[in-house]
Amino acid sequence: MRKEIPWNLIIAKLERTINSDDDQLLAEWLSDSKNLQAYEEIAILWNKVQERADGYTPQPAHYWNQVAKQLNLPSVRKERKRLHSIRNIYKVAACIAVLLVSSLSFYFGTTWDFTSKTSQQCYTNVNGKSQVTLPDGSIVWLHSNTTLAYNTDFQKNNRIVNLKGEAYFEVAKDKHKRFIVHTDGIDVAVYGTKFNISSHPKNAETSVSLLEGSVAFTTANNPQESFLNPGEVAVYNKESHQVSITREDVDMNAAWATPTVQFSNRSLGKICTVLSDRFDVTIRIAPELADKYLYTFTLHDENIFEILELIASIHPIKYTFNNDGTIDIIQ
Structure with a gap:
């Protein structure tokens, strides 16, 4: 245990x-x-x-x-x-x-399965985001309240991980061994690609956003594989067991984890949604500002202070950092 x-x-x-x-x-x-x-x-x-x-x-x-x-x-x-x-x-x-x-150095633990003589490596990220490098060289970013686990025989016969929460994957290519993510109600299989999975236990849906490559997925009630192309998002409803596939701006879905984020004619409301995920902070924006201004700029390693000062220098807004850690933006 x-x-x-x-x-x-x-x-x-x-x-x-x-x-x-x-x-x-x-x-x-x-x-x-x-x-x-x-x-x-x-x-x-x-x-x-x-x-x-x-x-x-x-x-x-x-x-x-x-x-x-x-x-x-x-x-x-x-x-x-x-x-x-x-x-x-x-x-x-x-x-x-x-x-x-x-x-910084998120919590990890090990449990043993004495029947199979293997153990399971488990990483849990509580706040912010943390990076895990798997034995095959794949990189995984873990969002807040996310746990990733895999057996210590990972890569010997398979590449299988279990996910609870949200994670962004950059999977190392291996044409002989598929990389499989088990999550709530849906399994995702790839050979090498970049994708984001959001599957928090309390949420009614699990979503898979594909940035590069190709992924196959199966659901709890349908073992037949379906496929995603870059730019597509699969949303699995845990109650109805139905899957919908749509085209979206998938870069924004993974913007919390990627090194750079490009905004091109984006509304302040959309930008604040990305910033909220990227910095794990609640941002409240005055309703009249959500779609009033459009912005074009690229994020690299700037912190939230610098980004808000940049936004305020482009259009007249005011922002406040509150004692409870939230941010308010008004005209």
Whole structure:
């Protein structure tokens, strides 16, 4: 049985508020070398932030940028009016460091199947996005609340992975071994291609967006293979078991993971939808602005601050970063 990260125990340990019973439970979890490695990474980052907080003289933007850089979070280019004390800023930063450290070295675990003498490698990404390189060289980006698992005999006889959540795949070519993704209600098979799958357990639908190459898929009630061409999206309804195939701008469906994103005459509403997925943040836009302006530009490695400043420089909008982590955009 796979053990999840005991965040409540870890935070209590780092805050030195853990009781003896919980300390024993945490010690049992830490007896696994991989769990210990993950804990040590979290503790190092936590301690760095706490050191900055003690006896600090005001430079909050400077040290926040250091934490942001380690966590792949947006930096602060100019200091704004402070709404919290210096110590509160770093308390928040420390909490973010612990909760989002999975975006850097996301949690992985191993379970054993003693009947087949194989084990399963499992990766879970909690927040943001994380990259996994599989044994065959395939690259997989995992979105928030996503788990990817495969047996440790991967690539010997087959290339099979199990997915819960959303992931973008760049599959290494191997004409002798198909790459198969098992997900909720639909299986996708390829030899080498780029595609995005969204299959969260709570969602009523599973979607497959094909960017390059060709994929075949089967569903829970139809073992006969159907095929997608680049630019097509297959949507499987988990209740009706029906599949619809449409042509869409599939680049936008995978824009949360791809290195660059090109917007050509895109509305602010559509751009904000992409930014929300790309940076895992809620963006609320005034209804009258959603289709009022069109934009053409290319994203590379800019953070959310830089992108919003660019948008505001093209057309007159105002944006606000709220204490709850959301963003509001108004005229």
